Amino acid sequence: MAPPALKRRKLNHSSNGDDKRLAQSPLVDTPGTSDADNVPSNASNADMGSVATSSQADEDEDMDEDDAYNPDEEEGFAEEEDGLEDEEQSESSPEKVEKAKPSNGHQHIQGNNGFQGGGYTGEVYKSNLFKLQVDELLQRVRPKHGKKEAYAEDALRTLKAIIERIPDREPQAITNAERSLIKSSKIAIPFSHPRPPKDAQYKLQYSKPASVNAVGSYPLKIATRTGEELCIDLAVIMPSAIFQEKDYLNHRYLHKRAYYLACIAAGLKDDKSHRFKLSFDYLNGNHLLPVVLVRGNGDGIKGDSSASQFQIRIMPAISDGVFRADKLLPVKNCVRLKPGDDSASVSEASPTPYYNASVRNDCLVTSYLKLLHGASGHCEAFRDACILGRIWLRQRGLSSDVSGGGFGNVEWAAMVALLLQGSGKEGMPIVSTGYSSYQLFKATLQYLASKDLSKHPQSFGVKAVILPTTDGTPVFFDGPRGVNILYKMTPWSYGLLRQEARSSIAMLNENIFDQFVPTFILRADPPLYRYDLLARIPVSSLGLPSSGEDTDEELDRICRKVYSCLSHGLTDRVSIISIKRPEDHAWDLGSRRSSQVRDGYLLIGFLVDPANANRAVDHGPPAASKKEAALYRQFWGDKAELRRFKDGSILESVVWSNKDSPLSVFEQIVQHVMTRHLGLSVAENITFIGDSFDHMLPGGSHGVQPGVGPFQPTMSAFRTLETDMRALENLPLSLRHVQAADPQLRYASIDVPLLSSGRPMSQPADVVIQFEGSARWPDDLIAIQRTKIAFLLKLGELLEEAVDGLSARVGLESESSKILNQSFLDVVYPTGAAFRIRIHHDREQTLIERRLKDKSLDGAAREEAAVTLAAYKRDFLRSSTHTQTIQNLSTRFPMFSPSIRLVKKWFASHLLATHLSPELIELLVARAFLQPYPWQAPSSPTTGFLRTLLFLSRWDWRNEPLIVDLSGEMKSEEFSAITTRFEAWRKIDPVLNRVVLFVASSEDPEGTTWTDNAHPPLVVATRMTALAKAASQSVKQQDVDLEPESLFVSPLTDYDFVLRLSPQFTKDGQRRKDKGGPRAQYKNLQLQAASVEERELVGYQPVTLFLAELRDVYGHAITFFYDENAGDVVAGLWNPGTARRAWKVKLDYSTMPVSKKTKTASEEEDSVDVEINKEGVLSEIARLGGDLVRKIEVNRR
Amino acid sequence: MPSIPLKTGPYTILPLRVPAIAAYPHETSHYLYVRQHAPRMEDADTPRSLFVANLPIDATEGSLRKLFGEQLGGAKVESVEFDGLRSKKGGSIPLLDNVASGTVVVLKPGRKRKRNAEDVPQELELPGIWDQEVLKSGSSAVVIFVDRASAESALKHCKKAAKTQKGVQWISEAGLGERRYLTHHTLRYPPKPTLQSRVNNYMAAYHALETARSRAQAKQRNLPDEEGFVTVTRGGRVGPARLEETQAVAEKLKERQKNAVKDDFYRFQTREKRKEREAELRKGFEKDRRRVEEMRRRRGAVRPE
Structure with a gap:
């Protein structure tokens, strides 16, 4: 992969430049920064240094010019150089050109991979596409130096100056101190719990800070710009003199710190030279460590209020060395039970790791700054890896905050830095400094995913530290600094973090699909x-x-x-x-x-x-083991009972x-x-x-977990059919295949088909059969169709003979063509199961294709052949494989079937379902299960449903095909072949008259099987996306308060006209009739009487026939909407193409002539316009529908 | 009713009044465009025909007969040819779909006609499954009158009716509504004997024709034409290819490929291959880059949500 290799070299180059700049940065404006903490000068000055370099650094506009200047280069390059001096650029350009030769690009990469130790050996980047997008993302979010930053830094300087001016306060007893602060400045000291005792011996005191520094991600340039406020940490290093050696015990340090903080707050509040907003907050939600939060006043500079949106956290800290590090190890106890008991009864008291780490953390503020700065110095990709990590964490709602899980940017950066140094096997670093940012990112995720740090604590940099393994808190012990980085995490937040890491790793290991969006763009946390x-x-x-x-x-x-x-x-x-x-x-x-x-x-x-x-049933311990059994009973209470199981064991159990x-x-x-x-x-x-969506499904009452279960009777009826057919002896040819090809036979129909002898299934399930090959079939398309009828007649006859009470009738279809499949056999079992059997004969395909190629035929005949070929492939080849696949997926994912049904119901409720083939909807849902990233495959109908809608809302079908890998073994060649086909379709049909949605799968690389011939048309697809967007929006806004029903309604006023159907012809109406019908009196009589009549009516749906005819008659002039499942209306939209136009004799809709308003003398004769005769058409529709239509309502004229 | 033009081009605009019905209780108008029939290829019927466009969907031969017969001067309609009936009914059925097979059926025309005359075509066709067809919106028809005079008088009356602007009452003949769909549902399942006999008839005809054709072909195979050439026709093979033979050929081919110069035999081949691969990578990269640019153009900048 030559291009990434080039990139690597340039990275080298540019980051050198970066370092240089940092080193050269003039050390201005750092008056109070003493070198008290032996931090290297450039590190401690990084914050203020950046202020000074700001003027040079703010040049992202230059980028485009750079691109133009060297068009061969990838654009990532230009930003890498962002901020370099001009002369450096010109100097480097010849070199660049030289390197651009792809001579040994490939080897370079391999060499790079060769030395990588650790568990990770992947590519430098996932793919070109991924890398380019990552580059763009980085460029977008990388800290820049704009107005906002300048303003915030200005504020920093102001704050620093004010803090340094705050006068010292004499040591005071606690009550006095508290009282005086309230009196003088109205500041309540934010003591942590427990509050210091009234009789405390120690005094509180304020004196000038040892230093005031910006710390954290901002000075390290790993902060991101992602729309939120700019957030900067300002550490105020408290002078060591105000603490005593043992102050780390019993919250004493914390109380002194709280007082110190309150004094700073008072100082800031009393100073009138600024207009910041001040408040107290906790540092990352840690209730032991309050901070002062300073916000911009929002009025901004020169009326630009956005510039003043920043947030500065003032956090008091101490220098390392004030307290002994070994006293604050996670295994030590620092909060004695008896107050005042400082003595050494340590061994008995339980350790206080959280408290210890909180105190310790305050000591390490500068030391972490040093660590991270060091890491970014010797590993060029470190910063970008941190930024990627930040985005990843943010999109998953993980943060350093205790309520956000306790693993955030700080922890991420520290972890990466330690992994770069730290001890894998035999002290070797787990990741290499030569990694690219993506590799670093992925390796860190890999580390998180694979190591269970709560069971196997890890320590870095030191050996033989005793680490606690008690309460499920993970331990990642930073030896040199003596603190567990993950101390804020809980067992569940750690579980979640690992889960996220695992699914991200799985996602990044997938090579076919571009995973950029789920990795970095999608929010995974709703x-x-x-x-x-x-x-x-x-x-x-x-x-x-x-x-x-x-x-x-x-x-x-x-x-x-x-x-x-x-x-x-x-x-x-x-x-x-x-x-x-x-x-x-x-x-x-x-x-x-x-x-x-x-x-x-x-x-x-x-x-x-x-x-x-x-x-x-849950099995517990055997009754014999008394102790466990008692515990079990203790846990479950009276729910636990002793049971004897089939294998003879007697176990405590819960049922x-x-x-x-x-x-x-x-x-x-x-x-x-x-x-x-x-x-x-x-x-x-x-x-x-979350399970509230389940009972939106018909038949799914609360508590009944829907799955494939309800479909079992239908499936076994199908198996009976197959056995019955195979058992027939006098068939002219033996059966090769009997395949299901119907949603009802793949757990995917909205209604579960109910089998009862009195009421056969209302819609027979499609079945495709194929006979063994024979040379005696005629070699002619029409003759084949006739032969099929003969076969079906014979088959029906034999079935009726063989199975008692079965009825079979041959029906005709596709009257408009002679070569489309003409016949089917409807088989109704006495159980109520109904099937529609069609014969698949594989010679047809050859004959149709031959016809398609025949130059001697006219266009219409060839067109017919093309339609027939598509229908043949769809009905005989794809439909049965699709059914098979969906069946398999439904058993693999128990919640697949209910999710499909929910999504179908959604489409139906919005009157769109008749425009989309059921197979298409099933593929949409399959995507949510097979490409679930950033999540894992849904395990409830609700998630399956909502995530499908989310996908729909984001799917840009104009420009992107949907490709579903049903087999899980798709090759990238297949993938690109599909993409090519998609692009070809868009070129042929740029206005989307024929193919609107392009949906391909590993089973069906053509991509238009289910969507050709404007199925759905553009208007429907647009509406689908709009509705899905609205739904996702309300999920986002209403969050857990969402009413499931609200997603399933849309107003009928959106349509131009609405046909109200007579209730006796709608499904709902019929259901009602069935319930309260007078026939219900004598059940057995009714059974016998109903059977014949009902059997004749299997598959009879007048409204569907009506609708099909409407669509046929009015073609493109009107788009009709109907909910086949439960609808009692047919809604319609006039096609805007039917508006007024010049008169023409043959338009494919009923017209009304209109005189042109402006008549010129010359063309008086011909100047007639036409428009669609809406009134006339509605009247026609009313006549056609007859008693089906109760009323026509017109919303818009 | 807004004022509408009387004529457009050669067409007379004939307004129809459609009575209100329960579901849509408004009287509406419909407009027919009528003219003297003037096809590209005139035939004997042309002078006595009118061309009527923009028919209502429920127009039938009967309703048009009534329209002209009772309301427009009483001209007698002989027949109506609809254009755009949804199912292609009527006309002769192509008995054999052999055009695609690429062979010319050599059958004496006389004989073919005879055969068609023997079997009544209706018997060969599958039974219809609609009792009443509906036209596509905006369909047209050629109305053939009994003689030229009736046609002319009908057109005259149309013009007159158009002038009054009042319109002519449209009386729908068709029995539509749910009942029609129920009938359709019944017609879909023709009785077994009917279906069986239609299929048998068709297959008998098909086989007869097929035999005749193969006989003709066989004859042609042996018969040189006047220049002494024998026309090549289908089905002349002695027998199917033998399996062993094909296997032997395949073996031979494999052998030859094995001995051929390999792809990496010469140095230039490796070099070229590498170059090719590089070019491919380069191309792939360029493609991806364009794609990303395209995406950015479409969605704007990448931004985490």
Whole structure:
């Protein structure tokens, strides 16, 4: 891959330039930055240095010129050089040209790959397409130096100056200190819980900070521009003098820090030279570490308010070395139970890793800055890898914040930096500095996905550290700095992180499809898309202490309990349980923190394993092992019972049934566990979200998990048909295949076909049979069709003889053509199962193709041949393979079938379903299951449905084909062949008159089988996208409050006219009639009487016939909409092409002549216009429909 | 009713009044375009025919007969030829679909006609499945009157009716509505004996024709024409190719390929191959780049949501 190789070299080059610039950057405007922390000068000055270089760096506009200047180069190049001096550019250009020769591009890459150690050996980039898009993305989000940044840096400088001016405060006792701050500046000190005791011995004090520095991602240039506010961390290093050696114990440090922070806040508040907005917040939601949040006042510079949107967090910190690092290791206890007990009863007390790490983190602020800066110095791709990581995390809703999971940008960057140094096997780094940014990114994900850090803690840089493996918190121990980077994570957020990493790795390993969008663009975190099932518990029902500030700890404890109970109770029914706490908000300087948390909800998300989710019986330990059995009983309470199983074992077990509960088994378990372990009030207030879509399905009442189950009777009826046919002895030829080709036989019809002898299936299921080859078939298309009739007559006769009570009739179809398939055999079983059998004869294809090539035929005949060929392929070749595939997928993914039915119902409710072939809809849903990224395959109908809609809303079908890899073994050649075909279609038919949607699959590379001949037409496809967009929008906005029904309605006023159908001819009307009919009195009589009549009517749907005729008669002039499933209206839209035009004798719609308004003398004779005769047409429709149509309503004239 | 023009080009515009019905209780108008029939190829019927365009979808021979017979001067209609009936009914059926097979059927015309005369064509055709056809919107028809005078008088009356601007009442003959679909549903399933006999008749005719054709072909194969050439026709092979023979040929071909110079025998071949591969990569890269540019043009800049 030559081009990426070029890229690598240029990267080298440009980053050298970058370094140079950093080194040369004039050290201006850094008065207070002392070298107290032996940070290399360029690192500590990075923040202010960038201020100075800002004027040079702001030149992304130059880029385009660069492109023009060297058009052979890829564009990524120009930005790499962004910010270089001009002379450097001109200097480098000849060199560039030289390197552009692709002489040894290939070897270069291989060489590059050759030395890579560790578990990862992939490509430098996934593919050209991926790389180019990544480049563009990086260019877009990479920090730039614009107005916003200049403004924020200005603010930084102001803040720094103010902070350095704040006067010292004498040491004071706690009560005094608190009182004086409230009095003087109305500042409440943000003490963490527990508050310092009144009688505390230590004093609080403020003195001038040792240094004030910007830290974090901004000075490292790994912040991103993604629409949000610019966020900068300003570390205020507190002087070591105000702390004592043992202050790390019992929150003493934290209280002193809180006071220090309050003093800064007071200083800022009292200073009138600025107009910032100030508030307190927690550092990443860590309740031990408050910070001051400074926001821009929003009025901006020169009226540009967006420029002043920034957020600066002022975080007090201390230099490393104030406290001994070994005292704050994760295994130590630093919060003694008895206050004041500083002595060494350490061994008994349980460790306090969270507290320790929080304190430790404050010591390491500059040391991390150093680490990251070092990493970006010796690994050129480090920064970009961090940016990619940031975007990846953001799109998945993961952040450093405790409520966001505790793994965010900071942790990502530190992890990458450590992996670059750190110890894989034998101390070797896990990733190499030679990696590209993408490789670094992927390798880090790989690391996250493959290592279970909660079971096997990892330490970096040191050996033989005792690491705790207690409560499921993952441990990634940074040895040199002595802190666990992942200390904020919970077992569930870690589970989620790994899950995301795993599915991203799976996605990046897939080579056929471009995975850029799901990796970096799509937001994966809306809970309705992400989780199969959601449960919501109001915090108020948790019984938190009404007052006091330990709410947070209590909530924490409850979350952990909920998690452990649920994961214990649900076992392998779920793969992920995730708990989201309500988020904290910043609070006012003058007040104590209010707990808005109380009004919020705990949102518990489940990723379900559909195979086990609703299992009825859980086996526990055998009764013999007393201890376990007791524990089991303890957990399950009276639900646990002793049972003897078939294999003779006697086990404790729990049995569920959904007979007498409206809830599914899964929900019952959640409820039971909650009741038992968290109290009734919790259990009563749980609401389940996400399965509410299930009962939109006909026949799917609450609690009944839909799947392929309801279709089993139909499927076995089909198998009976096959055996019956194969058992026939007197058939002229033996059967080769009997194949199903109908949605009802692939679990995909909206209605589950109900079998009962009194009412046969209303629509017979299509079946295709093929006989063994024979030379006695005529070699002529029409004669073949006649022979088929003869075969069907014989087959019907034999079947009627062989099976008691079966009726078989041969029917005719396709009256308009002689060479299309002309006949079928309707077979109705006494059980009510009905099938429509057609014969497939493979000689037809050759004959039609020959006809197609025959130059002596006229255009119309060749056109007919083309139509026939397409129909042949669709009905005899694709339909049966498609059915087979969908059947297989339905067994592979239990929720595939209900998802299809939901999506079909959606299309039907919006009156679009008759415009799309069922196969097309099935393929759309299959995509959500087979290319589920960024998620995994849906495990509930809701996710299947919503994600399909999401795809529809994003699908740009004008410019992109839909390709579904049903086999999972598609080759990239096939893929590009399909793309080529798609492009060809768009060239032939640029206005989309014939093929609007292009949907290909591994089974059907042609891509137009289901969509040719404007099926759907452009107007329908556009409407489909608009509706899907609206639906996705409401999912996004209303989130978990979404009403499922609201997605299934659209107003009829959107249409030009509406035909109201007479109720006795609609499905709904007939259902009602059946229920309350007078015949219901004598059931057995009715059965016998009904049978003959009903059998004759199998497949009779007057409205469908009416609609087909309307479409045929009015062609393109009117687009009709109808819901075959449950509709009682046919809606119509006039084609805008039927508007007024010059008169012509043959138009394909009924016209009305109109005099031209402006008559010129010369053309008085001919000046007649026409337009469609709307009134006349509606009257015609009314006549055609006769008693079918009750009323015609006209919305627009 | 808005004022509408009387004429457009050679066509007289004849307004029809359509009575209101329950589902659509408005009286509406429909417009016919009528003129003297003037096809490119005139035949004997042309002078006594009118060409009527923009027919209502429920127009039938009967309804047009009534229209002219009762409301437009009483001209007698002999027959109506619709253009654009949905199913291609009527006319002679192509008995054999052998045009595609590329052979010329050599049958004495007299004999063919005789055969057609023997078998009534209706018996060969599959039974119709609609009792009443509906026209496509905007269809036209040629109305043939009994004589030239009737045609002319009909046209005159049309012009007169157009002038009054009042329009002529349209009376639909067709039995439409649900009943028609039910009939269609019944007609779809013809009785077995009917179907069986139609198929048998067709197949008998087909076989007879097929035999005749192959006989004719066989004859042609042996018969040199006046210049002494024998026409090559289908079916002249002695027998199918033997399996062993084909296998032997395949073997031979394989052998030859094996001994041929390999792709990487000469240095220039490797070099060229490499160059080719590079060019391909380059091309692929260019293509991808264009695609990305295209995408950017379409969706604007990449931006994480």
